[in-house]
Amino acid sequence: MKISTKGRYGLTIMIELAKKYGDRPISLKSIANAHNLSEHYLEQLVSPLRNAGLVKSIRGAYGGYVLTNHPAKITAGDVIRVLEGPISPVEGLEEEEPAKRELWIRIRDAVQEVLDSTTLEDLAKYSDSDSESYMFYI
Template sequence: MRISTKGRYGLTIMIELAKNHGEGPVSLKAIAQANDLSEHYLEQLIAPLRNAGLVKSIRGAYGGYLLGREPGEITSGDIIRVLEGPITPVEGIEDEEPAKRELWIRIRDAIKDVLDSTTLEDLANHTEDGGQDSYMFYI
């Protein structure tokens, strides 16, 4: 399984919204500028996130987007599944011989465990210098 720019940039949107949680709506333009990304591409990604209830849109001059739930209630797995589909390292694992099938299942489960145990709150509080807010990832 390879995470595409859809998943990576969607996660970026959600982390930015988590960092600004409780401070009002954030525009996609601000997120795009802060991360040197295409605003047009982010517009394409926000629709499925909104349809899944992960974000809410606010209209008007001071509008933008807010998280649909608390940052601690949204996992990176929620976001990746909406934008990338099911988490599967190999297609057709049910057709594999038992030893290989077991390996693919263990890899899938390890990836799911990391994604499902990492919340937006964890990611938003992560610091570049590995300070006390840093989060350790294990696979």
């Protein structure tokens, strides 16, 4: 399974919103500028996140986006599943021979465990820390 820019940039949006949780709404323009990303592309990504109930938009001069829940209650897995679909290293697991199927299932479960045990609160803390060498181990 390869995480595309949809998942990576979607997590960027969500981490930025997690950093400002409880403050004012954050505009996609400010996130795009801070990370040198396309605002138009971020607009395309925030729509499924809003439809999934992970973010909500606030209209007005000081509007933008906010998380609908505390960052400790939203996982990286929630975001990736919305933007990338089901987490699976291969398609057609049931058609694989048993030895390979077991391997793919173990890989899938390990990736899911990391994504589902990592919250936006965790990621916001890591991105604010001085350490740039944080590693996720599977």
